[in-house]
Amino acid sequence: MSLWLLQQTLLLSLICSILLLGHSRLQKHLGAHKTYTLWMLLPLLLLSSILVNYVPTQLFPVQSNQIAYYSVQAGKAIKQSESSWYSQALTVIWLIGLSTMSLALWLQGAYLRTLLQTAKKVEGLASYLATYSHEKVHSPMLVGVIHPKIILPTGFVNLSPLQQRAIIEHEQYHHQRLDLSCNLLAYGILAVFWFNPLFWIAYRRFRNDQELACDAKVTATLDTAEKIVYSKLLLAYSQQANHGLLHTHYGNKHILKERIMQMRTHQQGQSGLAVIGLTVALGLSSLLLNQQVLAGDDKNPDIHPVIRIEPAYPAAAVEANQNGFVVMQFDITPTGEVNNVEVIKSSPTAVFDASAIKALKQWRYSESKTGAKGSLVQLDFVVEAPVSNIEKIKVTSK
Incomplete structure (x- = not known):
């Protein structure tokens, strides 16, 4: 607010x-x-x-053969706890x-x-x-x-x-x-x-x-x-x-x-x-100033998220200064709801899974005729954001 x-x-x-x-x-x-x-x-x-x-929005579309990546930073949770009063x-x-x-x-x-x-x-x-x-x-x-x-x-x-x-x-x-x-x-x-x-x-x-x-x-x-x-x-x-x-x-x-x-x-x-x-x-x-950057669906470029709920960073992971990621597969119904959420890979195992699943189930996508099956998303949990002057390269396998 x-x-x-x-x-x-x-x-x-x-x-x-x-x-x-x-x-x-x-x-x-x-x-x-x-x-x-x-x-x-x-x-x-x-x-x-x-x-x-x-x-x-189609301002930043994701190609159909790519996974959607989102970063969840613990710094937000830390700042919120420090400045809650x-x-x-x-x-x-x-x-x-x-x-x-x-x-x-x-x-x-x-x-x-x-x-x-x-x-x-x-x-x-x-x-x-x-x-x-x-x-x-x-x-x-x-x-x-x-x-x-x-x-x-x-x-x-x-x-x-x-x-x-x-x-x-x-x-x-x-x-x-x-x-x-x-x-x-x-x-x-x-x-x-x-x-x-x-x-x-x-x-x-x-x-x-x-x-x-x-x-x-x-x-x-x-x-x-x-x-x-x-x-x-x-x-x-x-x-x-x-x-x-x-x-x-x-x-x-x-x-x-x-x-x-x-x-x-x-x-x-x-x-x-x-x-x-x-x-x-x-x-x-x-509209442009208020527009949030929303990623498209990995299977169908006509389906894109309209509501994204950011996962809560686990308190234990914050205290342990622990990073990680969760890769999930899910289906999108024609009405835009998310179901059949499944974790296919995570590191460390089971540390961030529950928080990621809970958030993803609350996401909502645009309506479509057929929906989408087997959509993929990766949530990266990062305690501290990388330094801006460090070169970052994403390596993907074919």
């Missing part, structure tokens, strides 16, 4: 840096809508890192942070449920979503992923029809675009990687881009005078805006200037093909 978190935080930090540093240029050339859409790269990259173990402490700290983030989300959900219980329903508005008002709400917001509702300030009824329509359209566009679900997803990623400061900056930029995209949608058909009215509305509601994790925030004083400047320039952005191209390129890059 720790290794996965480290790998993903490095990759996602790179993507966040690109989106943050290039934000102004992206906003200028792509527009608010497409720039906001680019943030979906982060969950897509995470999804690819999870699915990559189930994606067959350290890794356990880091895991506890990470879990505390994750629990705190989860608690904050739950508390806000409880607060919003209490708020809705005392809110008053507002009738007569041109909205397909249920609308309510509450004296504790100082800025319009959309709440509820499953049953969405718009909560308005009590003074909303005193606004002009144009202002009311603009606010309702803004919140309804949040709903149409599933922004609340996106917010939950973004917060979930933040909760997992809470230890990375860059993710907090990216999360805030994501939420701000969300509002910019809604502004662009609402003001697309407004004339200059109507945009001025809309700008004054933003100014009024940004002073005491309700910020939260489970609802949108119409008023946002932190990017007020940026929102008003966007209405003046009204950048529509280029074709969506640019976004699609960038998304595909980064998605493929993530």
Whole structure:
């Protein structure tokens, strides 16, 4: 888990840096809508890192007449035993942070449920979503992923029809675009990687881009005078805006200037093909970066392992500084399961056999029509890795 978190935080930090540093240029050339859409790269990259173990690879194929070799190093087990307290402490700290983030989300959900219980329903508005008002709400917001509702300030009824329509359209566009679900997803990623400061900056930029995209949608058909009215509305509601994790925030004083400047320039952005191209390129890059080197089957090049479980190095062998190997023969079923595992050679005899058999039985291969019979694999158990400047030659018999 720790290794996965480290790998993903490095990759996602790179993507966040690109989106943050290039934000102004992206906003200028792509527009608010497409720039906001680019943030979906982060969950897509995470999804690819999870699915990559189930994606067959032919990057490093093994010839059909070769045995598959794998090295099992005791150094990993030694390091794990020496630093177990350290890794356990880091895991506890990470879990505390994750629990705190989860608690904050739950508390806000409880607060919003209490708020809705005392809110008053507002009738007569041109909205397909249920609308309510509450004296504790100082800025319009959309709440509820499953049953969405718009909560308005009590003074909303005193606004002009144009202002009311603009606010309702803004919140309804949040709903149409599933922004609340996106917010939950973004917060979930933040909760997992809470230890990375860059993710907090990216999360805030994501939420701000969300509002910019809604502004662009609402003001697309407004004339200059109507945009001025809309700008004054933003100014009024940004002073005491309700910020939260489970609802949108119409008023946002932190990017007020940026929102008003966007209405003046009204950048529509280029074709969506640019976004699609960038998304595909980064998605493929993530698959390559996350891809593990998997060896092919020795009999059928179309069958390759999708899950490999590394054997545990026997504690007695570690203490005795003992190396060895195990050669096993096995069958692969059409569904990819391993059975009929048999040790055909091992050295020292019976020292590493049990550990090797237990691990191999948990391996899974890609599905095929006929499976494979008599596949061979050799697991080399090495206490210490060879020195890098020593020439290594593999000798095989014909």
